[in-house]
Amino acid sequence: MKNRLNQLIASKYFSFFVTVLLFAILYGAGIAMYKGFMRPQVFLNLFIDNAALIIVTVGITFTLIIAGIDLSVGAVLALVCMVLAWLLANTGLPVGVCVLLVMVMGTVFGAAQGYIISKFDLQPFIITLAGMFFCRGLTAVISQDTIQIENPTWVALASYRVDLGIGFVSIGAIVALLTIVVAAVVLGYTKFGRTVFAIGGSESSSALMGLPVFRTKVMVYAISGFCSSLGGLAYSLIMLTGYNLHGLGMEMDAIASSVIGGTLLTGGVGFIPGALVGVLIQGVILTFISFQGTLSAWWTKIVVGALLCVFIIMQAFITEQKSKLSSKSSMEDNNDPPIQPTPSGAES
């Protein structure tokens, strides 16, 4: 029995199981407490409301897997919202061109951060922290007031509903789900994805193996920038404005979701579907607070912070347990080890 438990803890998907279980418990508690939770639309709303966060989390997961971090995601999202609103309000460019422009802007910004980090061997947190302040400041330079989006095409896109039979989802939610699928495939089944995990495991070993470390690192930060700007578009579809304080503190929400979903902050391990469940857990907490009605919205931040703490500490515990198990199994029996120690590189 104990062996089974140990095996479970040592499994690659242990923290994913814990996350799914936590989500089920939270949702079950919601159904028990509030009748409204039963409606399928409440579940679909989780995807609609958190589309931007889901997309941003996917991007940040890439940077966390290579043992980096991207603190600029929330600010890039705000900048994208603002630039898009400004372009739609002040130029006659078609919507498609505007969208393309902001996407290129976000991706190039991410790539530039990645270039500085990898080329000059600087700590990612300091460069992306500077990037965060840079983008927030730039957003304020464009406009310190809210810019409304009144472009008919964009407004129509924002209110478009995709009927699923049991309810509807927005375009943003569909884009978010597509991003999840693409990212999971890229990480799990491509050369690039394998390289990302290898760099997270050990950067110097990857370089010695002849993997393109520099190029991959720049690409990872570019992906994070790309996802932030895609998230910005999804956010813009919900808010229909550009504003300096959009996405404030989103970097923590995204990091928390990723970690709750099983990404190790030390790099080398990450699981995209887990990140999705991480976002959904936060969404359920938010739904709780809005159903409850009297709790201050500030509680969300505090609860998310606490959750992040708990999961990080749990990770530290699991990692310790794993190293104990693997050392034990190699000592006991070399021919048929009772527990297969998992290699530190992970599946997606």
Place this chain on the structure above:
Amino acid sequence: MDMLKKFAGSSLFLPVVALLVLLVFNTIFVDGFLSIQLTEDGRLYGRLVDILNRSCSLIILALGMTFVIATSGIDISVGAVVAISAAVVCTMIGGRGDGVAQMPMALAVLAAIGVGVLCGMWNGLLVAKFKIQAVVATLILMTAGRGVAQLMTEGQIITVYYKPFEYIAGFLPGMPLPTNIFIALAMVLLVAVLMKKTSIGLFVQSVGINATAARYAGINVTLVIFLVYAFSGLCAGVSGLIESSLIRAADANNAGLNMEMDAILAVALGGTLLSGGKFYIGGSVIGAITIQTLTTTMYALGVSADQLPVVKAIAVVIICLIQSKKAQEMFDAWKARRMSKQNGKKTSVDGKVAEQA
């Protein structure tokens, strides 16, 4: 000449030169920048005093941040801790319009500093004991901390009418300079004495250079890291007192906003490597004054508080690039290549030397 060269190589060179450039710029473009007057009730009055007054809370934050960065960590929660400390002191004294304090001010001040230390200890616990990366550990408090401050003030701005509260960042009767300058001076002196008389500085430095080696040398690395974060929390607590006293109110949204960036910038400008190791308290202090002068100059030029981070972010990246070893190597290699092109003959020798370096 020799002294000039020595100075150019020292850690103080960058912040002092940056400060001088800013001062010269201000002297030319701002009328009466350098003039300091003595008012009738014996107070010094002038733009320079004002800059010094405003930079006090930043100097104190930079002190704590210097030690944290020296252990190759970072504390991005200081801004939020400033907000919490401000919220504590203002809710305890209370916003009664008749200027009566609900609780004794000494108690409120102690509580605010205590809460700051508690926040720092929490960060220290996460980083030192649970081995969580410093950025993420302090990110938790950075975002959740403002929520805590909001809950304390119940989402409102508490204005304090109690008169003695103004003295923290204002003038005590009969004093020529604001009190917070003395507070900052006292803290800098305290740290300087600790550095000179004890080996704490050496401990911090060795942990920053190589934590494993420090542990084998018999240093209690966990304790050093824990204490460093607790001290940063203490500094943020004191800073919160000054910030709230300056505006005589607790504003959970805006107190200490973006201050973590200023503090990191001040430390980096002062010559402390962001990768840890050697640190310079004097450099950080001058760095903090330089940053505040920059902020004041930018305000004078009509840049708004929201837009200011653009300038500071660019400054951080440039300082990082200057400090970066890789960039230094690349620059040296480029210089060697140019030299060898000019000399013609010595090409191969110079090129090889540069590559080896």
